[in-house]
Amino acid sequence: MSEDHRKMRVLLAEDSPLTRQIEVSALKTLGYEHILEAEDGDAAVALLEQGEEVDLIISDWNMPNRGGLELLQWVRKNDRCAGLPFIMATGQGDKAQEQAARDAGATGFIPKPFQARELEEKILEAVGARKKPEKTGKRVPEYTASGKLKLKIAHIQITDHLVLGVARHLIESGVFQPKRFELETQCMGGWNPVRQALEEGTVDGACVLAPIAMDLFAFDVPIRLTLFAHRNGSVMVRSKHGSYKEPWKDFFKGRSFLIPHKMSIHHMLTHQFFSGMGLSAGMITAGRHYDVNLEVVAPVDMPGYLKGNDGTCGFMVAEPLATKTIASGLTDLQFLSSEMWNNHPCCVLAMRRELVDAHEEALLEFHELLVAAGRFIKNRPENSARIAVDFLDPEKTVGLKVPVLKNVLTDPMGIRTDDLYPSKEELDVIQHYMVHDMGIGKLIDLDELVDCRFAEAACGDRQSKALTSPEFSRALAEPRGAKEHDSSRTMLAREGKYLTFALQGQEFGLDILKIREIIGMRPIRAIPQAPSYIKGVINLRDQVIPIMDLRLRFGMEAQDYTERTCIVVLEMESPEKTVFMGVIVDSVSEVKDVLASQIEDTSSFGATIQPDYILGMAKLDNGVKLLLDMEHVLDVII
Structure with a gap:
């Protein structure tokens, strides 16, 4: 990016403080330093009317007082700023919204969440510094040297797409040897990139939310x-911020709730749940008030978003992300989606028509593999859980664990992969509810969208046995956090390998997935006015790392450092970035495997250590270890 672009003054209109902070960070990463922030469309208009010099506007769609569309319309009618490049950024990602933005004069449209490089491309296109790529919207099939069809299938990091991962594993392990196709899976950062790839024809197909597929077809x-x-x-999980007591609806009223996409079964079931409580729920728009404000956030970003926003009451998401937040003490279980609508559809396989029409034999073979993979998951959940860890979290950024995934796959009310036949009747339930009860989407001819030929052959020429009534359960407000079902989820999520260490004669454990390295004591530079337990910073290979004395953090007596004193360098994820932090311990012992059956929950370990700092008590052969929740211990930093 040239120096001229870095000097541009950008007006960013976004009502969510955390999202605005993340987007400002992305702009600064790209080299933009002149950024004006507005909390809604009215604030943006006020800045423009005051004569602020602006070269580019980036605006959210849903904002109170004046939304993004209304802001865009005002800009285009104002002589002084009518020609400004205007990029609409939204997490909703439905086609009607995108078309409305372009009709109103948006220069660009970017679905959230987005990476800095994606934003850079949109900015350069909007200001004319880069030619927009020509997108024919057609998918041209690709082939291997031996003539096999190359299948590129998109997905995201959720267990809902595990059939794709198991299918790939069966190929790589030699159990299944395709004769007519070669499989490539492409993991994406959220639903909007998947939708966009499917629409633009940069992939052959995708595991995608059923309402997104119907919206694209419309x-x-x-x-x-x-x-x-x-x-x-x-x-669905609810935040632990706030008192959850009767009347239950008061906990949710006036707060925000997160969903993964506007066009999703999660949105539908969330709407049904709040309607059953007598609450209106919807996305903020100018002039429209809801009891519960719905916000679209990428599934992998939901835990961090919830942690950074006390005004957010919970979210609905695919596993295993929900179980992880329950285990970390961030949320309590509200209900499983199957309790609202048992055996409901959610994600589907959507294929580009160019391939469906021209490569029936290859696609039949592919569908037979997927159906076999679904049955493999049901019959061999532990093997499937191991496959899932590598498939869904290859970079180990999500922190998935085999016991957690096995528990998810074996829950009788959890995910089902043994009946993948596409039921038009159930899809019709979804589209009619969303159009008539929620006012979103368009009714389509499902006979034109759904092609059952491959499923009929792969599933043994049988239709789904899971067709269920469109009547939904509403009695799901009772608190469930103390149930044994929830406790087992929590303990399984805590199972894993722990580094054990000593503090004042007591043994503790740290999840090794959070440990970067262990180093000996070295000079620490003090930080003025820091808390007593923050000893200062060190320079480790040109990286400045804060150092915390765990003894002092826990209110223990200070002691002189010895030859056995160590600094454990941790690598932790915050909503905006990766944080490195060193903690001083008396000595380190060994790495121990801790099973869920060895962990007990407890509320207190004595007056000096806050209960929030403890994940649980592990009873091992060589004694009791207190497993630390480092996200809470380091909350002052991250």
Whole structure:
């Protein structure tokens, strides 16, 4: 990016403080230093009317007082700023919204969440510094040297798409040897990138939310829905910020709730849940008030978003992300999606029509593999859980664990992968509820979208046995945090390898996935006015790392450092970035495997250590270890 672009003054309109902070960080990463922030459309208009010099506007769609569309319309009618490049950024990602933005004069449209490089491309296109790539919208099939069809299938990091991962594993392990296709899976950062790739024809197909597939088809994107990817599998959790007591609806009223996409079964079930409580729920728009404000956030970002926003009451998401937040003490279980609508569809396999029409034999072979993978998951959940860890979290950034995933896959009310036949009747329930009860989407001819040929052959020429009534359960407000079902989820999520160490004669454990390295004591530079337990900073290979004395953090007596004193360098994820932190311990012992059956929950370990700092008590052969929740211990830093 040239120096001229770095000097541009950017007006960013975004009502969510955390999202605005993340987007400002992305702009600064790209070299933009002149950034004006507005909390809604009215604030943006006020800045422009005051004569602020602006070269580019980036605006959210849903904002109170004046939304993004209304802001865009005002800008285009104002002589002084009518020609400004205007990029609409939104997490909703439905086609009707994008079309409305372009009709109103948006220069660019970017679905959230986005990476800095994606934002850079949109900015350069909007200001004319880079030619917009020509997108034909057609998918041209690709082939291997031996003539096999190359299948590129998109997905995201959730267990809902595990059939794709198991299918890939069966190929790589030699159990299944495709004769007519070669499989490439492409993991993406959220639903909007998947939707965009499917629409633009940069992939052959995708595991995608059923309402997204129906929405794309409604706007003439050439796709066919050929298989369900799973049934059930999502969870609603509520934040531990606030008092959850009768009347239950008071806990949710006036707060925000997170969903993964506007066009999702999660949105539908969330709407049904709040409606059953007598609450209205919707996305903030100018002039429209809801009891519960719904915000669209990428699934992998939900835990960090919830942690950074006390005004957010919970979220609904696919596993295993929900179980992880329950285990960390961030949330309590509200309900499983199957309790609202048992055996409901959610994600589907959507294939580009160009391939469906021209490569029936290859796609039949692919669908037979997916159906076999679904049955493999049901019959061999532990093997599937191990496959899932590598498939869904190859970079080990999410922290998935085999016991957690096995528990998710064996929960009788959890995800189902043994019945993938695409039921038009159930899809019709979804589209009618969303159009008539929620006012979103368009009714489509499902006979034109759904192609059952491959499923009929792969599933043994049988239709789904899981067709269920469109009547939904509403009695799900009772608190469930103390149930044994929830406790088992929590303990399984805490199972793993722990580094054990000593503090004042007591043994503790740290999850090794959070440990970067262990180093000896070295000079520490003090930080003025820091808390007593923050000893200062060290320079470790040109990286400045804060150092915390765990003895002092826990209110223990200070002692002189010895030859056995160590600094354990941790690598922790915050909502905006990776944080490195060193903690001083008396000595380190060994790495121990800790099973869920060895962990007990407890509320207190004595007056000096806050209960929030403790994940649980591990009873091992060589004594009791207190497992630390370092996210809470380091809360002052991250």
